[in-house]
Amino acid sequence: MKFLSSLLLSLLVITSAHAKEVGGVQLKPSIEEDGKTLNLNGAGIRSKFFVDVYVASLYTTQPEKKAAPILDGEILSAVRLDIISGLITSDKMVSTVEEGFKEATDGNVAPLQERINTFMQVFSKTEIKKGESFTLVGIPKVGVTAYRNGKEVITIQGDDFRKALFAIWLGHKPASKTLKKELLAG
Known part of the structure; x- marks a missing residue:
C-alpha cells in the first residue's frame, strides 16, 4: 500500500510539472x-473591469524572476x-495594446508609431474570437515575430519595439502588477 501511495504521488508530481492550466x-x-526551446516561466489572467479577458503566459530560455x-x-x-472572453473584440484589443504602448514608453510612442500601426494588423486583420491565441516572440537585437x-x-x-511591447506586461507601468508578478514566477 505504501508503494502504491508513493507511486501515485510520484505520478502526480511528474504530471503537474508538465501540465499547467x-x-x-x-x-x-x-x-x-x-531551433531553441523556451520554457513556461509563469502565467496569469488579465482582467479588465472584473472580466477575465485573456491568459498571458511568458516563455523564456531560462527561468527568470526579474x-x-x-x-x-x-x-x-x-x-x-x-483569449478567454467572448467580449474582447479586435477594436478593443487594438485600443488596449495601444494604451499599453503609451504606458510602457511614458507617452513617447512617436518613434514607434509607424511600427505600432503595422503591428496592430495582428489583432485587426480578422475579428478576434474566444479561444484564439497570439504568440509574440521577442528576438533580442532583432524585434518581434507575431503569430496568430x-x-x-x-x-x-x-x-x-521589442522592449516597448514586452514592457506592456513586464515594464515599470505594466498592464497589471499582479499579472507581471505571475509571469515572472521563474
Missing part, C-alpha cells in the same frame, strides 16, 4: 522558436495571449 487554458510547458534580462534583450522570450493561432503574421524590426 490557467483560466481554463491548458498551457504548453515549452514552445520552440528558431524583468530586466527580458526587457534588455539578454534572453529570447515570448508572451502568449490566449500558430501562424506567423508579421515580424516587426527593432529592439526598441
Whole structure:
C-alpha cells in the first residue's frame, strides 16, 4: 500500500510539472522558436473591469524572476495571449495594446508609431474570437515575430519595439502588477 501511495504521488508530481492550466487554458510547458526551446516561466489572467479577458503566459530560455534580462534583450522570450472572453473584440484589443504602448514608453510612442500601426494588423486583420491565441516572440537585437493561432503574421524590426511591447506586461507601468508578478514566477 505504501508503494502504491508513493507511486501515485510520484505520478502526480511528474504530471503537474508538465501540465499547467490557467483560466481554463491548458498551457504548453515549452514552445520552440528558431531551433531553441523556451520554457513556461509563469502565467496569469488579465482582467479588465472584473472580466477575465485573456491568459498571458511568458516563455523564456531560462527561468527568470526579474524583468530586466527580458526587457534588455539578454534572453529570447515570448508572451502568449490566449483569449478567454467572448467580449474582447479586435477594436478593443487594438485600443488596449495601444494604451499599453503609451504606458510602457511614458507617452513617447512617436518613434514607434509607424511600427505600432503595422503591428496592430495582428489583432485587426480578422475579428478576434474566444479561444484564439497570439504568440509574440521577442528576438533580442532583432524585434518581434507575431503569430496568430500558430501562424506567423508579421515580424516587426527593432529592439526598441521589442522592449516597448514586452514592457506592456513586464515594464515599470505594466498592464497589471499582479499579472507581471505571475509571469515572472521563474
